[in-house]
Amino acid sequence: MMAQIQQQEDKVNLGAKKFIMxxxxxxxxxxxxxxxxxxxxxxxxxxxxxNITLPVSFRYSTIxxxxxxxxxxxxxxxxxxxxxEKQQQLLWITIALGVAFLILQVxxxxxxxxxxxxxxxxxNATRSFVYVMTFLHLLHxxxxxxxxxxxxxxxxxxxxxxxxxxxxxxxxxFWHFLDIIWIYLYVFLLLNQ
Amino acid sequence: xxxxxVHDHGVAHHEEGHEHHHDTFLTKxxxxxxxxxxxxQFLITGITMAVIAMLLxxxxxxxxxxxxxxxxxxxxxxxxxxxxxxxxxxxYLSLVTIHGTIMVFFVLTAxxxxxxxxxxxxxxxxxxxxxxxxxxMLSYWFFLTACVIMLSSFFIxxxxxxxxxxxxxxxxxxxxxxxxxxxxxxLWLISMVCFVASSLMGGINYVSTVLNMRxxxxxxxxxxxxxxAFFLTAILGVLSFPVLxxxxxxxxxxxSFGTSFYLSDIVVNGQVMPFEGGSPILFQHLFWFLGHPxxxxxxxxxxxxxxxxxxxxxxxxxxxxxxxxxxxxxxxVLSFIVWGHHMFITGMNPFLGGVxxxxxxxxxxxSAVKTFNWLATLWRGNIRFTPAMLFAIxxxxxxxxxxxxxxxLGNAALDINLxxxxxxxxxxxxxxxxxAIFGMLAGVYHWFPKMFxxxxxxxxxYLHFWLTFIGAxxxxxxxxxxxxxxxxRRYYAFTEFASMQRWLSVNMFITxxxxxxxxxxxxxxxxxxxxxxxxxxxxxxxxxANTLEWTTPVEHIxxxxxxxxxxxxxxxxDYSKPGAEEDYILQTTPLxxxxxxxxxxxFEDNPAGLEALNTWTSTQKxxxxxx
Numbered sequence: 121m122m123a124q125i126q127q128q129e130d131k132v133n134l135g136a137k138k139f140i141m142x143x144x145x146x147x148x149x150x151x152x153x154x155x156x157x158x159x160x161x162x163x164x165x166x167x168x169x170x171n172i173t174l175p176v177s178f179r180y181s182t183i184x185x186x187x188x189x190x191x192x193x194x195x196x197x198x199x200x201x202x203x204x205e206k207q208q209q210l211l212w213i214t215i216a217l218g219v220a221f222l223i224l225q226v227x228x229x230x231x232x233x234x235x236x237x238x239x240x241x242x243x244n245a246t247r248s249f250v251y252v253m254t255f256l257h258l259l260h261x262x263x264x265x266x267x268x269x270x271x272x273x274x275x276x277x278x279x280x281x282x283x284x285x286x287x288x289x290x291x292x293x294f295w296h297f298l299d300i301i302w303i304y305l306y307v308f309l310l311l312n313q
Numbered sequence: 314x315x316x317x318x319v320h321d322h323g324v325a326h327h328e329e330g331h332e333h334h335h336d337t338f339l340t341k342x343x344x345x346x347x348x349x350x351x352x353x354q355f356l357i358t359g360i361t362m363a364v365i366a367m368l369l370x371x372x373x374x375x376x377x378x379x380x381x382x383x384x385x386x387x388x389x390x391x392x393x394x395x396x397x398x399x400x401x402x403x404x405y406l407s408l409v410t411i412h413g414t415i416m417v418f419f420v421l422t423a424x425x426x427x428x429x430x431x432x433x434x435x436x437x438x439x440x441x442x443x444x445x446x447x448x449x450m451l452s453y454w455f456f457l458t459a460c461v462i463m464l465s466s467f468f469i470x471x472x473x474x475x476x477x478x479x480x481x482x483x484x485x486x487x488x489x490x491x492x493x494x495x496x497x498x499x500l501w502l503i504s505m506v507c508f509v510a511s512s513l514m515g516g517i518n519y520v521s522t523v524l525n526m527r528x529x530x531x532x533x534x535x536x537x538x539x540x541x542a543f544f545l546t547a548i549l550g551v552l553s554f555p556v557l558x559x560x561x562x563x564x565x566x567x568x569s570f571g572t573s574f575y576l577s578d579i580v581v582n583g584q585v586m587p588f589e590g591g592s593p594i595l596f597q598h599l600f601w602f603l604g605h606p607x608x609x610x611x612x613x614x615x616x617x618x619x620x621x622x623x624x625x626x627x628x629x630x631x632x633x634x635x636x637x638x639x640x641x642x643x644x645x646v647l648s649f650i651v652w653g654h655h656m657f658i659t660g661m662n663p664f665l666g667g668v669x670x671x672x673x674x675x676x677x678x679x680s681a682v683k684t685f686n687w688l689a690t691l692w693r694g695n696i697r698f699t700p701a702m703l704f705a706i707x708x709x710x711x712x713x714x715x716x717x718x719x720x721x722l723g724n725a726a727l728d729i730n731l732x733x734x735x736x737x738x739x740x741x742x743x744x745x746x747x748x749a750i751f752g753m754l755a756g757v758y759h760w761f762p763k764m765f766x767x768x769x770x771x772x773x774x775y776l777h778f779w780l781t782f783i784g785a786x787x788x789x790x791x792x793x794x795x796x797x798x799x800x801x802r803r804y805y806a807f808t809e810f811a812s813m814q815r816w817l818s819v820n821m822f823i824t825x826x827x828x829x830x831x832x833x834x835x836x837x838x839x840x841x842x843x844x845x846x847x848x849x850x851x852x853x854x855x856x857x858a859n860t861l862e863w864t865t866p867v868e869h870i871x872x873x874x875x876x877x878x879x880x881x882x883x884x885x886x887d888y889s890k891p892g893a894e895e896d897y898i899l900q901t902t903p904l905x906x907x908x909x910x911x912x913x914x915x916f917e918d919n920p921a922g923l924e925a926l927n928t929w930t931s932t933q934k935x936x937x938x939x940x
Contacts, residue, residue, distance in 0.1 A: 131890055133444065133526075135525055136444035136445070136521045136522065136525035136526055137444055137445055137521075139444065139520075139521040139524060139525050140444055140445055140448070140517050140518065140521045143516075143517045143520050143521060143551055144513075144517055145550070146551060146552065147513055147517070147551050147554070147555045148555065150551075150553075150555035150556055151555040151556070151558055153554040153556075154555060154558075154559035154560070154599060154602070155559050157572075157598075158559060158560075158563065158598070158599055161592075161595055161598055162574070162592055162595050165592050165594065165595070166590060166592060168590065211419075213422050238568075240570060240572060241570065241571045241572050241573070242572075242573070242589060243573055243588075243589035243590040245572065245573050245574045245590060248566065248573070248574060249574075250643040252562065252563065252566060256562065268437055284330075297434055
């Protein structure tokens with residue numbers, strides 16, 4: 121009977137922990153909301169706009185990130201169906217896509233700086249905002265990749281299914297959120313370019 | 314009804330054994346994941362930081378009272394920061410900055426929320442621990458790291474940060490601008506990043522615990538007001554601290570990478586700086602979007618604690634429980650749309666200023682609701698003046714006298730005169746400084762038996778209260794008049810200005826009052842430390858309170874309750890209920906055990922219970938008639 125209570129409490133705690141991820145997402149969203157509001161206040165106050173075409177690689181990176189969300193969704197479904205090999209394969213693909221996104225973003229900076237001669241340091245701070253926003257988003261992506269690796273690691277080590285699903289769910293919440301945030305930032309920048 | 318789940322110590326004791334883990338010193342006292350230990354860690358660190366910040370304030374008060382005198386002792390103590398026994402002007406600014414930073418963030422945010430949210434949320438909602446004890450532990454260690462980094466800035470060549478606790482650029486963004494903008498400022502920023510991380514980890518945990526881990530029967534409307542206050546405070550923190558992070562990140566880019574978010578047209582020492590196009594006002598927007606909710610993060614836990622303490626010690630239900638909750642929610646929501654009242658003189662569009670003025674003044678409504686409810690709770694109560702009760706009443710007093718001046722300052726037109734004068738200093742030191750610290754002290758005196766299993770000495774408590782209460786008024790009340798006369802805050806000395814020289818005598822008076830109140834804290838520190846080790850042993854429920862934390866054993870155990878977590882059947886404020894045997898009924902007492910004191914409205918959603926009540930009353934009446 122005690123064991124049963126213990127188990128129930130664990131379950132409740134996992135629910136509370138998942139909730140922690142949701143609240144973290146709110147905090148994270150507030151960070152990016154603050155940056156975009158700062159952008160609006162700045163450009164409204166100074167009358168400066170971006171006046172550049174964003175690098176093409178940002179468009180590709182968006183596609184890559186959406187694709188990674190799809191593969192992660194499939195991986196989570198495979199985990200629920202107890203198909204662990206498929207789960208691991210799909211997680212590998214998701215991680216690869218995540219890394220590809222990282223590289224594409226950095227390549228985007230390279231294009232901005234070396235091809236278009238738009239640097240972080242610019243009297244028009246809206247352009248600096250592009251770097252800061254993508255940089256902070258990339259930091260989150262690195263965290264997301266860490267979650268993906270932990271989910272993959274758990275699946276390879278065959279941790280109990282409850283925990284496996286828990287890790288998959290935490291990873292999914294975070295990763296899909298990063299996807300949505302990037303789309304938000306990208307659309308925001310596109311509208312302001 | 315269900316006597317099964319009623320908390321019963323006799324039944325529960327056989328299960329105590331499994332709760333004892335193999336604790337080493339390191340896991341029990343240092344890297345503890347137990348919320349009660351983390352609460353104590355937060356409290357003791359918070360008190361230490363408070364003492365340090367208080368001593369800093371005494372240092373700059375001495376400068377303000379005796380601007381022309383040399384104190385050789387100061388040079389012995391501070392070395393190059395006080396050459397020839399007089400405070401260095403730039404060090405004076407650092408003192409003001411660090412005093413503000415430590416008091417607002419480290420004492421009244423982390424020390425207050427960190428201590429009491431950690432202690433009371435699991436205990437009062439009936440949970441074994443936080444949602445994530447590990448993140449909770451991290452939260453404390455990030456906080457301690459932040460403290461250490463902040464204090465370490467006293468030991469570097471140029472001294473600590475000096476641009477004020479609001480760190481407005483350009484002063485904070487140009488490392489060469491003054492001594493306090495150099496390495497000290499960098500350390501300040503690193504420390505704050507750690508602090509925000511700590512604060513977010515704590516806040517996220519509190520919200521998740523309150524929403525997910527309440528015991529059976531504990532619906533939101535049965536939560537004590539403390540929990541409501543901590544919960545809403547945590548929500549405020551979670552939503553506003555990230556915005557400060559955004560502002561600080563941009564500031565770091567300006568400082569260290571040469572961007573121009575906040576900087577434009579700057580000349581330092583005759584040299585034109587390359588910055589162009591930035592807007593320092595942008596920082597103020599980002600800062601005050603956090604900064605204003607921050608003052609509610611500071612005061613709301615104090616409000617929650619005072620509500621609880623006043624209800625317990627008036628032996629009366631809190632007046633207007635629902636109104637108390639809704640006013641807290643109202644303050645939470647409004648706090649996000651008033652930040653502009655800190656920026657009336659930034660050249661803001663007067664229309665926008667008017668909007669911010671109206672939202673600011675609307676905050677007076679929920680604040681007044683709370684104040685009147687506290688007074689009505691006291692009204693005709695069976696008051697017990699414990700030290701905690703005195704501090705709770707003191708909190709209300711400061712909240713009223715400081716809040717009234719907020720109505721002046723919230724006016725965009727009046728603020729032009731009063732901005733950055735001692736009037737502002739008086740206002741916020743009363744309404745959020747003194748009020749919040751009194752709320753915190755009320756909490757310390759009230760929950761000391763829960764934290765340490767000992768009682769604090771009451772006589773010393775009274776001495777501490779009266780000296781601090783009178784001292785705080787003597788310190789801050791005269792400042793109103795200085796401010797109305799136009800004396801600006803943060804100035805090193807007023808001797809250069811003929812019109813302000815006459816305030817020197819008042820400054821001396823304030824300084825001596827401050828020294829007296831600082832000495833009064835020795836009574837508290839002695840009482841606190843002495844009682845931890847040699848205090849009278851506490852009983853399980855020393856204040857005869859209703860809430861769940863007093864159903865736990867005096868000796869702390871992992872998981873809080875031996876055996877099952879008790880269920881909750883009623884709201885926490887059934888004090889002096891007519892017809893009850895005693896003047897308090899624990900939340901864990903089912904209505905079926907208190908037939909003589911049940912009222913029809915106890916059964917609003919419970920027709921079966923209402924019927925039982927009616928049957929019971931009619932049998933009682935029948936019995937009476939037989940007699």
